[in-house]
Amino acid sequence: MYEVILYEDAQDQAKALPDDALLSYFDALDVLELVPENGLLYNNEKPDGLRELLFGGSKQGKITYLWPRRWQEVHIVAVTWLDLSG
Numbered sequence: 001m002y003e004v005i006l007y008e009d010a011q012d013q014a015k016a017l018p019d020d021a022l023l024s025y026f027d028a029l030d031v032l033e034l035v036p037e038n039g040l041l042y043n044n045e046k047p048d049g050l051r052e053l054l055f056g057g058s059k060q061g062k063i064t065y066l067w068p069r070r071w072q073e074v075h076i077v078a079v080t081w082l083d084l085s086g
Helices: 008-015 019-034
Strands: 003-006 050-055 061-066 073-081
Touching: 003 008, 003 019, 008 073, 019 050, 019 061, 019 073
Parallel strands: 003 073
Antiparallel strands: 050 061, 061 073
């Protein structure tokens, strides 16, 4: 299992998520604890670089993170939510 570390800005962004997004957000955190390689790399030439994991029913949430594979840690740098309600 990997330790998930939320940076301060990401913590604030996660706190601002709508209530109906929280369950899928917590599910995404579970994924990162177990299989951080499931996220998509921003640059395939940098496997330790930034990745993103989408969450939410319409994939309107995104967790941006670093996964330095030599450590047992996942570093969440941003949590983004796109409001599709109009």
